[in-house]
Amino acid sequence: MSDLEKVKDFLDKAKVYYFTTVDGDKPKCRPFGFSMIEDGKLYFGTGTFKECYKQILKNPNVEICAMGEGGFLRYYGKAKIVDDKTLSQKALDSMPPIKKTYQEHGWKMGMFYLENATAEFRNMFGIDEKLSFS
Numbered sequence: 001m002s003d004l005e006k007v008k009d010f011l012d013k014a015k016v017y018y019f020t021t022v023d024g025d026k027p028k029c030r031p032f033g034f035s036m037i038e039d040g041k042l043y044f045g046t047g048t049f050k051e052c053y054k055q056i057l058k059n060p061n062v063e064i065c066a067m068g069e070g071g072f073l074r075y076y077g078k079a080k081i082v083d084d085k086t087l088s089q090k091a092l093d094s095m096p097p098i099k100k101t102y103q104e105h106g107w108k109m110g111m112f113y114l115e116n117a118t119a120e121f122r123n124m125f126g127i128d129e130k131l132s133f134s
Contacts, residue, residue, distance in 0.1 A: 004041075008042055010073045028052070030052060045089070058079050060080070077117030078116055079112045082112060083113070087111050
């Protein structure tokens with residue numbers, strides 16, 4: 001299993017994880033549950049109409065936190081937005097109820113991955129493993 005697959009596996013097992021952006025000088029956190037690996041990148045998506053997407057555009061410094069068996073994951077870096085219709089369609093195809101809602105409203109899915117990212121697999125007392133991604 002690659003390091004990136006290890007991060008994705010942890011997120012998949014957590015099912016719901018928390019994605020934090022910066023809004024002005026305040027953190028904003030919300031639940032996420034979708035990710036996919038494509039071309040060596042771990043992608044996430046959010047609607048381009050959402051505040052989350054607008055916050056990423058203004059300040060790409062983000063963090064994901066997930067709880068799992070025996071510990072938790074912090075995955076952080078700079079969100080790199082990728083405008084790729086094929087990638088967005090693949091994401092929507094994997095989530096039929098969301099795809100239907102987005103189609104009904106004419107919404108677009110904004111895809112991004114974290115560049116210069118760090119994944120910290122942690123326990124209550126410190127870091128068990130630290131991985132870096134460019």
